[in-house]
Amino acid sequence: MPGVTDEAATPTAPRPRLIATDLDGTLLRDDKSVSPRTITALAAAEKAGIEVCFVTGRPARWMGVVSDHVHGHGTAICANGASVVDLHRGGELTEVRPLAEADALAVVTALRAVAPAVTFAVERTAGIHYEPHYPPFHLDPAATVAPVTKLLSAESGHADEPVLKLLAHHTELDPDEFLSLARTAGGHRADFTRSSPSALLEVSARGVSKASTLARWCAARGIEAADVVAFGDMPNDIEMLSWAGTSYAMANAHPEVLAATTHRTASNAQDGVAMVIEQLLHAL
Known part of the structure; x- marks a missing residue:
């Protein structure tokens, strides 16, 4: 064929x-x-x-x-x-x-230490929310825009919606290099993968x-x-x-x-x- x-x-x-x-x-x-x-x-x-x-x-x-x-x-x-x-x-x-908020915050800290320019989004069961410098999701106009620490806190207004995954974006790193770097830095707290041609990582709970x-x-x-x-x-x-x-x-x-x-x-x-x-x- x-x-x-x-x-x-x-x-x-x-x-x-x-x-x-x-x-x-x-x-x-x-x-x-x-x-x-x-x-x-x-x-x-x-x-x-x-x-x-x-x-x-x-x-x-x-x-x-x-x-x-x-x-x-x-x-x-x-x-x-x-x-x-x-x-x-x-x-x-x-x-x-779900990805526990504590694990997501640990990943944020780990990635910021090795790639300071990284920006984050939080995918919850009812929608996505992201940091001010994260590439905006035009398909989700109701997203909350705030620092990731707030998005993962009780002050987010969405704490009753479980976190499905954390998204980490970098504008300069090679996508595969970014994935390897992230797994080394935070792989003990979550699982990392990627599906985008850009340096966009998807972070799930360990074993998910x-x-x-x-x-x-x-x-x-x-x-x-x-x-x-x-x-x-x-x-x-x-x-x-x-x-x-x-x-x-x-x-x-x-x-x-x-x-x-x-x-x-x-x-x-x-x-x-x-x-x-x-x-x-x-x-x-």
Whole structure:
């Protein structure tokens, strides 16, 4: 099949029970749309008895782009595993794995010590809030803008909303160097990853990742890792791709993702996920 490598030509799982796919840079095209071909492939997979679960760094409120294309259970894993949402119920949270404010503050202190120009945002269950010099989120006009110490305090006005993740942005550091630096400085208090082409880090509670939440969700349904086919493109996908029985890196994937997977497919712009689903269903 054009655009799919030899490794992807014959999916190794005899009959997968679940397709777990990242969104940005993977399932979605660069304009953040779901192509007609991909919509058809997702529906065909569900019709064949293969569930589809979106596993993304996005918060629940940014899932409208795919909410119409979730079938069956309607579940999505958001915020890099910090929340599980029911898209059939408008993004209702069904599980939260929060980052403790004390750990978030410890990370702030650690990163400020090694990268003084870093700025922070706090992603809570009901929205995002950020520091004055942090790149503004135009999709969240109701965000509170204040120093991160206030955003993580009882004075924030949002203390009753659990923290899903801390975001750390730097304007000068190389993204991968920033990630390595942060893990060394604060890795004992939280887990660090990245999914943006810029030096933007995503900080979750220790042990919280796409992989760990997906594994918990699958275990509750009797789905083993060998039953899962996963797709991704960035470092925040690596653990999930390593856990799944069969995994595919997009042609546009980060070098570390390409190194962590044995299967390849075409880029997100070429409907690489749909290509594999079509071929898998044809084999079945």
